[in-house]
Amino acid sequence: MLMVTKDLILKSFDGRTTPLQRALLVDWLEEPANVEQYYEWLEEWERDNPQFLPDVVPAFERSLQQTRLIIEPDKETGFRPAWGRWLLAASVVLALLMGSAWLLREPLLNVRYHTAFGELRTLTLPDGSRVTLNANTQLRLSRWQFGRQTREVWLTGEAEFSVRHLLSNQPFLVHTPDGLTVRVLGTEFVVYSRARGSKVALTKGSVQLQADQPGLTRPLIIKPGDVVTLSSKGRFTLRHQQTASTYTAWKDHQFIFDNTSLTEVAYQITEQFGVTVDVPDTALAQSKIGGTFRAQSAPELLDVIAQMLNVHVYKTGRQHYRLTVNP
Secondary structure (H helix, E strand, C coil), rough: CCCCCCHHHHHHHCCCCCHHHHHHHHCCCCHHHHHHHHHHHHHHHHHHHHCCCCCHHHHHHHHHHHHHHHCCCCCCCCCHHHHHHHHHHHHHHHHHHHHHHHHHHHHEEEEEEEEEECCCCCEECCCCCCCCCCEEEEEECCCCEECCEEEEEEEEEEEEECCCCCCCCCCEECCCCCCCCEEECCCCEEEEEEEECCEEEEEEEEEEEEEECCCCCEEEEEECCCCCEEECCCCCCEEECCCCCHHHHHHHHHEEEEEEHHHHHHHHHHHHHHCCCCCCCCCHHHHHEEEEEEECCCHHHHHHHHHHHCCCEEEEEEEEEEEEEEC
């Protein structure tokens, strides 16, 4: 019985597999656990063969063209040779394999790290830099080029970066969906980037900010204690001498509120835990909260808020809560 081994995978990268082996490989890749192993062996093979860069699109189109030629019988006799059926089968398998390569192209070129609602995760990148991801966050970087030709990452969510300085002075770039770019050599900072806008809080070193927005036409250099906010409307706000712990408290599952409205608190709960919190009473929504609270779930934090403001928490759905004033 044929088995998918590392040797077989490496042969497939060299194009030295049979149609039967390629069909076996396609079935093997149906298992999600095998995909990551496939990438690990591909990365190892890529290091030994840096000149190879498959172009799957033309290959896929050629395989389809070959398949069409094989399918067509002889115009005079209508006879299709037996070897043609075998070649047809091989071409179909090859087309399936190339199609799979096309579908897997994005994860092949990039590595993505995700955190679920309520989850924190710390990563060490290939260059030695450390990143802590807050809940509901995604970080993307190049699988092959990061740490070699470039140090660029794309962030959606919130993360703390501790960037390692390299002797080559190669910069480290963080990109956000709204066009903000944070450029550093070696420092510690927090980047927040969600639907409401982006925010950069610097704790050590210095960073340079550039944005594809009308509000920032020239790069902006910020210093420790500075916090820059970019709203969803493109407005920049720079504040100095801010307390760093306010922007890193989430690493310890803490929430720091300083005269914070209940509306803002509800937004933070939604971003952190993925639940919806309704406050239909306007006066209640404008209520202010202060203090530091530790919570690892939405109900845990909502219970504290209910006691502080003397309100009642109703669970109106699986991920839906409503706050109302007690009679």
